[in-house]
Amino acid sequence: MNTSDGRCAADLPEYFNAAEDLLAANLARHPGKTAIIDHRGTCTYRELGDRVARMADVFNRLGVRRDQRVLLCLTDTRDFPTVFLGAMRAGVIPVPLNTLLTEDDYGWILNNSGAVAVFVSGELSDKWQAIAAAEPFVKFVGSEGGPFDDLEALLADAQPAPDPAPTHRDDVAFWLYTSGSTGRPKGAMHLHGSIRLTANLYALGTMGLREDDVVLSVAKQFFAYGLGNSLSFPYAAGATVVLHNGRSTPDAISALIVEHQVSVLGGVPTFFAGWLAHPSCPTKQDAPRLRIATSAGEALPGHIGKAFADKFGADVLDGLGSTEMLHIFVSQRPGSVRYGCTGRVVDGYRVRLVGDDGSEVPPGEIGNLQICGPTSAIGYWRNREKSTATFCGEWTASGDKYVCDEEGWLTYAGRADDMLKVGGIYVSPIEVEETLSGHNMVLEAAVVGAEDADGLVKPHAYVVLHNDVQPTPSLEQELKDHCKSHLAPYKYPRWITFVAELPKTATGKIQRFRLREDA
CATH class of the missing domain: 3.40.50.980 (Rossmann fold)
Structure with a gap:
């Protein structure tokens, strides 16, 4: 299309003209669709x-x-x-x-x-x-x-x-x-030009959106992610989009998926975690057309991706995008998924990881992610200082820390200002959070740095438990031991605080800065 x-x-x-481009072919091909x-x-x-x-x-x-x-x-x-x-x-x-x-x-x-x-x-x-x-x-x-x-x-x-x-x-x-x-x-x-380019490179080229798809997005259209999911992508493919003008609760989304036989679901990790554990979540028999999902906003914990795949027999593609780049530029591919990492660079984009000195870091080391691609914003309105700091020639600074292996798979290590240095060694809060979330009693977790009695920074975890689990001192120790058995010793959380919910933005991103204020 x-x-x-x-x-x-x-x-x-x-x-x-981006609007004419999205609509003209559909008006000529199937105006009554x-x-x-x-x-x-x-x-x-x-x-x-x-x-x-x-x-x-x-x-x-x-x-x-x-x-x-x-x-x-x-x-x-x-x-x-x-x-x-x-x-x-x-x-x-x-x-x-x-x-x-x-x-x-x-x-x-x-x-x-x-x-x-x-x-x-x-x-x-x-x-x-x-x-x-x-x-x-x-x-x-x-x-x-x-x-x-x-x-x-x-x-x-x-x-x-x-x-x-x-x-x-x-x-x-x-x-x-x-x-x-x-x-x-x-x-x-x-x-x-950027709307068409994101549609071609990601929606059609990477995700494989089709004309017969029915698309539903948890993220709203005012977000860059939701704008692609619910507007530019379905129109570029000639598909149908389901719009929900209320809160994206598990009940509401489940009902829409079943009623309209949604085939493509755009979500965020926080939604997927709560939805898969919610009694309203449909079965594969209830939603037989659900063939693929996308996730963005935060790194998708591997166990959540696997739970989705086991339940629906379909991939959930983790991806990284930004308001500055308009949509996803690093992603998993259908049929080629490694849960626990973000994926590989989308065709048409380039990325590099640089150290604090500006030089590229070797595979396996944490670096600051920069992107080069055709959909970058041209700058921030009336904000030259932030524009020059973010848009550096052909490269756009993401503010994210990543690790890339020899095969080009990228794994999220946290926001640049979220990184912890424990004993002089960088610790990714995402790695500790992923380990905690892999415990069968934990719904989600967030990790920030806090000072111990000696003024040294150590990991402090905030944990949300599943509904039927009660916090106890013995469970706290069990979670610490769980982390010690899966991570290098210096990475385990020295403190665990059980909370009813984590502070988040409207897009579902954990606001670690608010937790740091309390730590």
């Missing part, structure tokens, strides 16, 4: 294409001009792709926002981005009303309720634009704000 064999930007037509299933029902490619084409007139009536920014604070319904693709097709720059942010966050991003319009789901409008009252020159549009002008009414009155804006493959198409775990978020600026 792809309209180009592009593996790099130069393979794409010079004048290239279901593109989206959401809580309103089904939406065909023809219906989606019409909505997207009408957005140019909507923007014109709102006074939004080409290259201006619009914010999307939208839950996962057909309105998200309508506005996102409609903006890009019109040459307007959409900026999706995390729907879990605070009013203060939204106000700051509106000011930072200089956006001239905001599209808001009705259930989120309370966070925007005071902002709207203070910003009389910014247009506000509501989706499914709320006090603002109604998107459906605007679309009904609009005329579809027959042609897309004549954008260049290297024009900025959209922004994605990073999560901002340390300080304010940063707006990564992505190009029109």
